[in-house]
Amino acid sequence: MILETFSKLMAETGFAHFNEWRSLVMVVVALVFLYLAIGKGFEPLLLVPIAFGMLLSNLPGSPIFSQTIFDDYGNLITEGLSGRMMNLGLLQGFYLLKPFFPSLIFLGVGAMTDFGPLIANPKSLLLGAAAQFGIFVAFFGSMLSWIFLKDAGFTAQEAASIGIIGGADGPTAIWLTTKLAPVILGAVAVAAYSYMALVPVIQPPIMKLFTTKKERMIKMDQLRFVSQREKILFPIMVSIIVIIILPPAAPLLGMLMLGNLFKECGRTLRLSDTAANALINIVTILLGLAVGASAVGETFLVAKTLMIVLLGIVAFGFGTAAGVLLAKLMNVVTGGKINPLIGSAGVSAVPMAARVSQMVGQKDNPANFLLMHAMGPNVAGVIGSAVSAAVMFSMFNDFVVMA
Numbered sequence: 544m545i546l547e548t549f550s551k552l553m554a555e556t557g558f559a560h561f562n563e564w565r566s567l568v569m570v571v572v573a574l575v576f577l578y579l580a581i582g583k584g585f586e587p588l589l590l591v592p593i594a595f596g597m598l599l600s601n602l603p604g605s606p607i608f609s610q611t612i613f614d615d616y617g618n619l620i621t622e623g624l625s626g627r628m629m630n631l632g633l634l635q636g637f638y639l640l641k642p643f644f645p646s647l648i649f650l651g652v653g654a655m656t657d658f659g660p661l662i663a664n665p666k667s668l669l670l671g672a673a674a675q676f677g678i679f680v681a682f683f684g685s686m687l688s689w690i691f692l693k694d695a696g697f698t699a700q701e702a703a704s705i706g707i708i709g710g711a712d713g714p715t716a717i718w719l720t721t722k723l724a725p726v727i728l729g730a731v732a733v734a735a736y737s738y739m740a741l742v743p744v745i746q747p748p749i750m751k752l753f754t755t756k757k758e759r760m761i762k763m764d765q766l767r768f769v770s771q772r773e774k775i776l777f778p779i780m781v782s783i784i785v786i787i788i789l790p791p792a793a794p795l796l797g798m799l800m801l802g803n804l805f806k807e808c809g810r811t812l813r814l815s816d817t818a819a820n821a822l823i824n825i826v827t828i829l830l831g832l833a834v835g836a837s838a839v840g841e842t843f844l845v846a847k848t849l850m851i852v853l854l855g856i857v858a859f860g861f862g863t864a865a866g867v868l869l870a871k872l873m874n875v876v877t878g879g880k881i882n883p884l885i886g887s888a889g890v891s892a893v894p895m896a897a898r899v900s901q902m903v904g905q906k907d908n909p910a911n912f913l914l915m916h917a918m919g920p921n922v923a924g925v926i927g928s929a930v931s932a933a934v935m936f937s938m939f940n941d942f943v944v945m946a
Contacts, residue, residue: 559829561937569843574594583675586736586739592832595840638836644830649802651818654805662918667922671923703939704724711892712892715928717830745859746903759904792812868886870882885913889920
C-alpha cells in the first residue's frame with residue numbers, strides 16, 4: 544500500500560515527465576530571458592512576465608497551460624466545453640482573454656503618450672510611415688517561405704501576422720495574429736516582445752551603419768509650443784479621419800486616441816491615471832504571462848517558429864533602416880536641419896526607440912538632445928503600425944479559416 548502510494552506520488556511529479564527535451568530547452572530560454580530582463584534591464588516589465596509564464600508552462604508535468612482545449616487554429620474547442628474547461632489552466636484563462644488585451648493596452652499607451660512633438664512637427668508622420676516598410680518586407684519574405692519549408696510554408700494570413708512584428712508593437716502583433724493566424728500567436732508574440740525589449744541592442748548598429756558621424760552630431764531646433772486645444776483636437780480628428788477611411792483600425796487606434804483624450808482634456812484625470820497606471824500594469828501582467836505560457840516546447844520548437852523569429856528580426860531591421868534613410872533624405876531636403884537618427888524611432892517601441900535615438904546621438908555629441916524630436920516619429924510609428932495592421936486585416940480577413 545505504501546509502495547503504491549509512493550509510486551503514484553512519483554508519477555505525479557515533474558521527474559516522471561523529463562522525457563520531453565523541447566520543454567527543457569524552453570525552460571533554458573525562459574531563464575535566459577529572465578537574465579536579460581533582470582540582469583541587463585532589457586524591458587523587464589515585458590520580459591519578466593513573459594519569461595516566467597514560459598517557465599511555468601514548460602516545467603515537466605505543469606498543468607498551468609494545456610493544449611488539449613485548443614484546435615489546430617488556436618481556437619477554443621466548444622464541443623464538450625464543460626468537460627474541457629475542467630482542464631483549463633490558470634494562465635489558459637488569461638490566454639482566452641487575448642482578443643481584448645491589445646486594445647486595453649493601447650488605451651493605457653494613449654494615456655501615457657504626448658502627441659505634442661508629432662503635432663509640432665507633422666513631417667514626423669512620414670518617418671513613422673517609413674519605418675513600417677519592414678512589415679511588408681517580412682510579409683513578402685514569409686510568402687516565399689515555401690522555398691525553405693516546402694509544404695510547411697506560411698499562408699497569406701500567417702505572413703501578414705509575421706510582418707507586423709516589424710512595427711515593434713507587441714499589442715498590435717497580438718491583435719492581428721489573433722484575428723488572422725491564432726495558431727502562430729505564441730511565436731509571433733514572443734518574437735515581437737523580445738525584439739521590443741532588445742531595441743537598445745538591435746538598433747544602434749543599424750543606425751550607425753547608415754549615418755555618418757557628422758550626421759549624428761546634427762543639433763535640431765527646439766520644437767514649437769503646442770496648445771492644449773491642438774492636443775484635444777488631435778485624437779478626435781485622427782479617430783474620425785482614419786477610422787472612416789479604414790474601419791478595422793477602430794479597436795486599436797480608437798482606444799489609443801481615447802486614452803490620449805483622457806490625458807489631454809483636463810477633465811478626466813482619474814480615468815487617465817487609471818488607464819496609464821493600474822489598468823495597463825494589470826493587463827501587461829496577464830498578457831505577458833499568457834503569451835509566455837503559450838510558448839510550450841512541443842508546439843513552439845518547430846521549423847516555422849525559427850522562421851518567424853528570423854523574419855521578425857529582418858522586419859525590425861528593415862523598418863529601422865527605412866526610417867533612418869528617409870530621415871537622411873529629409874535632412875538633405877531641409878538643408879541639414881534633421882538628424883537622421885530620429886528616423887529609427889519610427890518603429891513603435893514607445894518610448895524605448897526614442898531613447899535609443901537620444902543615446903546614440905549623445906555619444907557623438909554630448910550636447911545633443913534628440914529625445915523630443917525622436918518622440919514625434921515614435922508616436923507616429925504607433926499610429927502607423929495600427930494602420931498597417933488594419934490594412935492587413937482588411938486584405939486577408941475574408942480568407943481566414945475558422946473552426
